[in-house]
Amino acid sequence: MEMIKAENLSYEYIKVTETEKGTKEEKILALNHVNLSIEQGSFVAVLGHNGSGKSTFAKHINALVRPTEGVLWVNGYDTQNEELIWDIRQSAGMVFQNPDNQLVATVVEEDIAFGPENMGVPSEQIRKRVEDALNAVGMLEYKQHSPAKLSGGQKQRIAIAGVLAMKPKCIVFDEPTAMLDPVGRKDVMNTILQLNKEEGMTIVLITHYMDEAVKAEKVFVIDDGNMVLEGTPKEVFPQVETLKSYGLDVPQVTETAYELKKMGISISQDILTVEEMVGAICQLKSTI
Amino acid sequence: MIRDITIGQYYPVNSPIHNMDARVKLIITFLFILTLFFINTFLGYVFVILCMSAVIKTSKVPLKFMLKGIKGILIIILFTAFINVFMTRGEHILFEWGIFTVTIEGILIAIKMCIRIVLLVVGSSILTLTTTPIQLTDGIEYILRPFKKIGVPAHEIAMMMTIALRFIPTLLDETDKIMKAQQARGADFDSGNLFQRAKSLIPILVPLFISSFRRADELAMAMEARCYHGDENRTRMNVMVLKSSDYKAVVILAIYCIALIILRFLAARFSFIW
Numbered sequence: 001m002e003m004i005k006a007e008n009l010s011y012e013y014i015k016v017t018e019t020e021k022g023t024k025e026e027k028i029l030a031l032n033h034v035n036l037s038i039e040q041g042s043f044v045a046v047l048g049h050n051g052s053g054k055s056t057f058a059k060h061i062n063a064l065v066r067p068t069e070g071v072l073w074v075n076g077y078d079t080q081n082e083e084l085i086w087d088i089r090q091s092a093g094m095v096f097q098n099p100d101n102q103l104v105a106t107v108v109e110e111d112i113a114f115g116p117e118n119m120g121v122p123s124e125q126i127r128k129r130v131e132d133a134l135n136a137v138g139m140l141e142y143k144q145h146s147p148a149k150l151s152g153g154q155k156q157r158i159a160i161a162g163v164l165a166m167k168p169k170c171i172v173f174d175e176p177t178a179m180l181d182p183v184g185r186k187d188v189m190n191t192i193l194q195l196n197k198e199e200g201m202t203i204v205l206i207t208h209y210m211d212e213a214v215k216a217e218k219v220f221v222i223d224d225g226n227m228v229l230e231g232t233p234k235e236v237f238p239q240v241e242t243l244k245s246y247g248l249d250v251p252q253v254t255e256t257a258y259e260l261k262k263m264g265i266s267i268s269q270d271i272l273t274v275e276e277m278v279g280a281i282c283q284l285k286s287t288i
Numbered sequence: 289m290i291r292d293i294t295i296g297q298y299y300p301v302n303s304p305i306h307n308m309d310a311r312v313k314l315i316i317t318f319l320f321i322l323t324l325f326f327i328n329t330f331l332g333y334v335f336v337i338l339c340m341s342a343v344i345k346t347s348k349v350p351l352k353f354m355l356k357g358i359k360g361i362l363i364i365i366l367f368t369a370f371i372n373v374f375m376t377r378g379e380h381i382l383f384e385w386g387i388f389t390v391t392i393e394g395i396l397i398a399i400k401m402c403i404r405i406v407l408l409v410v411g412s413s414i415l416t417l418t419t420t421p422i423q424l425t426d427g428i429e430y431i432l433r434p435f436k437k438i439g440v441p442a443h444e445i446a447m448m449m450t451i452a453l454r455f456i457p458t459l460l461d462e463t464d465k466i467m468k469a470q471q472a473r474g475a476d477f478d479s480g481n482l483f484q485r486a487k488s489l490i491p492i493l494v495p496l497f498i499s500s501f502r503r504a505d506e507l508a509m510a511m512e513a514r515c516y517h518g519d520e521n522r523t524r525m526n527v528m529v530l531k532s533s534d535y536k537a538v539v540i541l542a543i544y545c546i547a548l549i550i551l552r553f554l555a556a557r558f559s560f561i562w
Contacts, residue, residue: 062513086515094513101503102510106422106454113525118515126525148457162514 003170003202004038004061004092008070011056011225030056032225033070038218040169043196043203045216045233049247053225054206058174061204062094075169090119092170093163097178099155103147108139108158111147115166126165133165136199137191153184157191164195170202171195177209189215210237210251214272221246238269253277299417304533305347306418310427312534316541317415323548324404324411329555332548333403339544340410349417357409365402372398425449430528443519455503462499466492 011031017024030053038044048054059065060072063079075091077084093115096102105111109130116126134140137157147155156176163171173192177185189212195201205216213219219236221229223246229236237243240250240258250258257271257280267284271277305313327333344354358365378393419427429446436442467477470491477488 059509064509064513086517089513089515094510096506096510096513098506100458101506104454104507104511105450110422110525114511114516115514117523117525118517120521120523123523123525123527126523130525146457147454166514 001040002037002073003040003042003075004036004204005073006034006036006060006070007072009034009057009060009067009072010069011053011060011065012068029225031060031067034222034225034227036220036227036230038170038202038204040202041196041200042218043193043205043216044218044220045205045207045213046220046222047208047210047213047248048222049208052222052246054222055174056225057222058094058172058204058206061092061170061172063088064094086119090166091168092172093166093168094172094174095156095159095163095176097175099152099159099179102159103155103162106146106148108145108147108150109134109143111158112162112165115162119166129165129167130161133161136164136195137161151184152180153187156180156184156188160188160191160195168201170204172204172206174206175208176205177207177212185209208248210249214251221248223247233272234270237272298420299349299353301348303346303348303418305343305414307531307533308418308537309528309530309534310419310423311430311528312530312537313415313419314424314427314431316537317412319541319545320411321408323545324407326548326552327404328400328552330400331555332551333400333407335547335551336407340407340414343414344410347414347418349414353417354410354413357413358406361405361409365405368401368405369398372401421453422450425453426524426526426528443522451507458503459496459500463492463496466495 009031010029010033012027012029014025015028017026034057046054046057056065060067060079061074063074063085066080072079074088077088077091079085079088103111104114112130112133113126116129121129130143131140134143137160139154139157139161142150142154142158147158150158160171160176176192177188180188192203192205193215196203203216205212207213214233214237216233219229219231219233220227221236221243228246229239229242237250237254238258240255243250249255251272253271253274253276254269256277257267257269260267261269265284267280271280324336327336344351373390373394374388376391376394376397377389378391380392382390382392382395384390416424425446428449429442432440432442432445467475471477475488475491477485479485480488
């Protein structure tokens with residue numbers, strides 16, 4: 001079943017800039033007739049440089065922004081329909097970039113209860129949901145702590161738990177690791193992967209870290225509001241020149257393989273991880 | 289540097305006062321403050337001080353913490369005393385100097401006023417020292433709920449207080465960062481007179497305000513993404529339930545009020561000014 005399906009999805013807004021001659025208005029097409037579908041239980045990554053429209057797309061999934069043209073279905077609900085807005089937000093949760101700006105309460109467990117409280121879940125069930133959500137992100141021991149005293153990665157896991165407590169079917173991550181240190185990034189990525197593998201959660205990860213995107217089952221590349229590339233990481237990343245033209249990097253090892261090929265060494269081009277690279281080089285060595 | 293500031297003054301111990309329902313504590317504190325303006329004899333104050341000592345003893349909070357609040361308002365106390373001593377007219381004049389006359393009545397009123405202010409501050413300190421900020425906001429929300437019909441936004445007030453509490457440490461952190469960044473570029477916050485110092489704070493406030501607005505915008509979006517839509521159909525994880533100890537506290541308060549009324553009546557009957 002499709003969790004998210006976009007048909008001709010477009011979003012246009014008017015940007016007002018102050019110039020010396022007065023204000024100037026220009027229409028900006030943040031998303032240009034995007035078509036895509038995301039299967040339930042899958043893990044997809046959306047790539048794009050800054051201002052490419054990937055965050056706008058993320059906000060559409062949560063009905064924080066509505067399409068100006070086309071349709072977007074989330075869990076079978078049309079996001080254009082005002083009455084379904086709470087059902088949509090309940091089935092597709094969202095984790096934002098800055099962990100500080102999405103926690104509401106002064107105690108961890110109160111913050112996680114915020115979502116279920118808004119949904120009107122009975123009090124006894126909220127407590128159970130909070131415990132389960134904290135358990136899922138491995139932060140149960142911090143239940144009574146103040147978020148202010150936690151590290152960035154821990155705060156981000158609390159934010160994830162806050163979304164989990166709403167029991168969504170899909171979670172959209174809008175650059176969740178952009179403000180974290182390497183340890184925090186690793187923790188958050190592990191939590192995301194675990195949610196996908198163990199709980200069967202549909203994950204949409206918006207990112208510009210390539211090493212995170214290679215872990216996805218499918219990769220979408222957005223450039224200036226257009227969906228320009230889609231496919232498995234093994235299909236997308238070998239297109240080194242194309243990706244670079246969109247202002248994106250490729251995983252280091254993929255680029256190494258590309259450069260080696262250019263130098264005339266026959267090496268497979270769909271290498272994404274260091275382990276694969278090691279394997280490929282060892283094979284090369286044995287053939288020489 | 290400024291990271292270590294604690295929010296609120298909650299003193300975490302386990303005592304009967306700490307375990308009381310925040311709503312009951314709020315109402316009792318409010319009534320207690322009202323009764324302070326009802327007492328007009330020293331005997332009455334002695335009675336209040338005795339009752340209060342008993343409450344402080346049960347709360348297990350050291351007296352030092354209770355009296356901390358007085359330090360901040362020392363100037364107000366002294367000013368009140370000064371005004372009362374010199375401005376009260378009376379029969380028993382002690383001495384006169386220009387427009388200033390000091391009378392026995394004036395001194396007595398000044399002493400009573402000071403006791404009143406001290407009791408008021410200590411009384412409200414008992415509330416804030418034994419109740420966490422979250423319990424307080426929850427309590428305020430519950431108490432204000434009946435006034436929603438006349439347009440008091442009870443839930444919104446409580447939500448604003450919670451968010452303010454949540455963001456105080458975050459904004460303090462940020463202030464610290466901005467100050468350090470500016471000090472690194474040669475800003476000076478520690479010298480000069482009061483005006484110069486106040487002026488040097490403006491370059492801190494401007495970026496702080498801008499970032500606060502940005503935070504508010506992001507937070508609003510994150511709250512909406514988590515289905516926030518005011519208090520319509522909203523449930524709470526922690527439901528406030530009145531315990532038997534809360535009822536006992538209300539009974540004790542009633543006895544206290546009756547005792548005060550009797551005291552006042554007796555004082556009037558025997559025209560007793562002490």
